[in-house]
Amino acid sequence: MGSLPEFGDGLRTVLGTPGRSRRLSSSPRSRVWRVELADPPAGFGAGAGFGAGLAPEPAPRPVPGPVPGPVSRPVYVVVKQIVGGTDAERRYVREVTALRLAARPRLPLVPALLATDPAQRLLVLEHLEERPPPRDWIVDYATALARLHATGLPGDAGTLPRWQGPGRADIASFLRLARTLGASVAPGADDELAALVDRLAAAPGHALLHGDPCPGNDLHTGAGVRFIDFEQASLGSGLMELAYLRIGFPTCWCVTSAPEPLLERAEQAYRTTWRAETGTETGGGLTDACTGWLLRGDALVERAHRGTVDHLAEIPDRDWKWGTATARQRLVHRLGVVSRLTAEDTSLGRVSGLTAQMRQNMLKHWPALRPVPAKRP
Numbered sequence: 001m002g003s004l005p006e007f008g009d010g011l012r013t014v015l016g017t018p019g020r021s022r023r024l025s026s027s028p029r030s031r032v033w034r035v036e037l038a039d040p041p042a043g044f045g046a047g048a049g050f051g052a053g054l055a056p057e058p059a060p061r062p063v064p065g066p067v068p069g070p071v072s073r074p075v076y077v078v079v080k081q082i083v084g085g086t087d088a089e090r091r092y093v094r095e096v097t098a099l100r101l102a103a104r105p106r107l108p109l110v111p112a113l114l115a116t117d118p119a120q121r122l123l124v125l126e127h128l129e130e131r132p133p134p135r136d137w138i139v140d141y142a143t144a145l146a147r148l149h150a151t152g153l154p155g156d157a158g159t160l161p162r163w164q165g166p167g168r169a170d171i172a173s174f175l176r177l178a179r180t181l182g183a184s185v186a187p188g189a190d191d192e193l194a195a196l197v198d199r200l201a202a203a204p205g206h207a208l209l210h211g212d213p214c215p216g217n218d219l220h221t222g223a224g225v226r227f228i229d230f231e232q233a234s235l236g237s238g239l240m241e242l243a244y245l246r247i248g249f250p251t252c253w254c255v256t257s258a259p260e261p262l263l264e265r266a267e268q269a270y271r272t273t274w275r276a277e278t279g280t281e282t283g284g285g286l287t288d289a290c291t292g293w294l295l296r297g298d299a300l301v302e303r304a305h306r307g308t309v310d311h312l313a314e315i316p317d318r319d320w321k322w323g324t325a326t327a328r329q330r331l332v333h334r335l336g337v338v339s340r341l342t343a344e345d346t347s348l349g350r351v352s353g354l355t356a357q358m359r360q361n362m363l364k365h366w367p368a369l370r371p372v373p374a375k376r377p
Contacts, residue, residue: 163236214252253323
């Protein structure tokens with residue numbers, strides 16, 4: 001099950017013969033290897049063409065590697081195969097599409113897509129040497145995220161799905177949890193949340209959204225941050241992913257809560273970069289986006305378990321660990337963020353009081369709950 005898929009004639013034309021390979025860590029829905037190329041074609045890594053039988057790729061930017069002549073050092077690529085679930089083909093197409101869109105800027109934001117084999121759902125990517133992220137990594141991350149979002153163009157409509165926010169079922173689940181926790185749901189709170197859901201659904205924008213911009217999906221290299229793993233990519237408002245920094249990376253195994261001054265630096269870096277790249281302002285704050293992430297019970301579990309049960313309904317009876325934090329830790333953090341952001345927001349005034357009370361009651365019921373980590377592992 002974990003062995004490297006066989007390279008067909010098309011891949012061998014582009015890459016040569018695969019040599020030693022090493023399985024890399026990945027989600028259960030993909031398999032990833034670092035592969036050493038035993039005999040890369042002359043010119044590989046300097047814009048060599050692509051072989052027959054592969055999905056056509058645009059001319060790749062130069063990739064560090066050998067030039068014509070003897071190979072003096074090992075040459076590596078990353079091979080990723082999309083597997084698992086009935087949506088594997090859709091995820092493969094989304095990742096390939098997003099990588100192509102993100103490759104348009106002169107300065108790279110993603111590993112170069114060197115070749116694809118649609119029959120096996122394989123992507124062959126540039127191998128990047130990663131460095132440990134700096135202590136204030138979210139500033140570089142936010143800058144690169146803004147550049148990634150800015151690669152989306154109005155003409156990209158239809159190439160990827162539109163971003164989808166929470167729905168009425170999420171509201172109902174959230175309010176049931178509030179009542180179970182002993183919080184008073186003020187009249188009109190449900191109407192505020194319904195209006196929020198409508199605003200999120202109508203949010204304008206054609207930003208290229210990563211879909212899962214988590215710590216670990218950002219590679220910090222000597223040439224800047226590169227993003228990987230675009231299986232959930234979509235188009236929409238960049239604010240939905242800028243909110244990750246403040247709400248605590250809701251779709252990610254690695255939750256962090258940076259100090260407020262560092263958060264403000266990162267958010268400002270995003271807005272400044274967006275303005276420089278697009279000539280426009282980001283428009284709006286993060287209150288709606290953060291509140292939307294709070295409503296989504298599926299953002300308490302890894303992707304393989306989403307859409308299976310009402311995860312918010314499980315909070316009163318059990319807690320579970322995912323990555324760096326438990327579900328209750330994540331929820332307490334998000335409730336605190338939203339109660340503060342909505343405190344002076346007239347459109348979510350009742351929600352502000354409700355979330356503050358829910359958080360207070362959770363800490364009373366489970367006083368041993370600790371804050372989510374301030375640093376990434």
